[in-house]
Amino acid sequence: MPRESLKEPILAAALKVLQQKGFNATGVQDITEAAGVPKGSFYNHFESKEALGIEVLERYWQAGLNSLKILEDTDVAPVGRLKDYFHKLNLRARKLDYRYGCFIGNLGAEMSDQSPVFRKRLATIFGVWSRAIEACVREAQADGSLRRDLDAKTIASFLLNSWEGALLRSKVDQGWGPLGEFEEVAFTALAK
């Protein structure tokens, strides 16, 4: 059996390299070099670069799933949870380099047409993500803090997609302005 001790550093290094360089421009050797492990060890742990990519995606999304708990914290008013949630996503993005962007969005832009495996998994992830936001939007509409002339599902999808667009623009501009603009416009314009 392959040693787990090499799988962990490969996965950790792969996320960084894949987020920066994208999937196609990253070679297995880039990953093993970044992880400081022998190139040959890669295929002891992963069948292919795509198989590694899916494991990296699942791990990245696990962290995303964990942060969705903010949206369920009933100690905070629903609209406050929504603001906190996106603010924390932005703080997390800002801790990294401009070059990272969102791994889910980057992979979607680059790989949706090339890999049905990636595309289908990403579509499912976006669906789960949207529905978590939608539940909180619905609560905020019910307590009168968010506008009710738009459907909760539509608002949730719009918020998520707009945030992805803002992060993409930050990556291109090498500046965090778009993330702040997203928070300001979205929550001013959607307030009741």
Place this chain on the structure above:
Amino acid sequence: MPRESLKEPILAAALKVLQQKGFNATGVQDITEAAGVPKGSFYNHFESKEALGIEVLERYWQAGLNSLKILEDTDVAPVGRLKDYFHKLNLRARKLDYRYGCFIGNLGAEMSDQSPVFRKRLATIFGVWSRAIEACVREAQADGSLRRDLDAKTIASFLLNSWEGALLRSKVDQGWGPLGEFEEVAFTALAK
């Protein structure tokens, strides 16, 4: 001098291939095959794949620049121009396959970290694009049809980034829903 007659089909085929497959996954041979020209003819016209990519980008953006004229048509009320503009962008996107997305957004996601040449040009393009939208937003605020509690520049940037995010989501979902959601939420929530 190389014959211009081969440059044109190469550029036209390259846009389609690059939009679908992305930059890194596209080989020169993919482009010459799609164009139906000998592989050797590529380097008579382009120094490198990056040089071709920049020419494709300029041509794509030229079409984008032309459509910005909708935003300057003073026969139409400013807010109507904004709605028409994004609606026409969406109609154009829907004429193509889901797989295309926005060439500017796709290239930004994939190449911003790998090519300073692409990144800088894309940042400039997004800047010009934002400012054209901003001018129309400012007019719509002045005539009272768009909310004034947000800065015109901020709204314009938000609209553009949100639209890019919506198109990215359409690509991942293989469905056009996000484009309609963008129009509905943005123009309902930003209306005065």
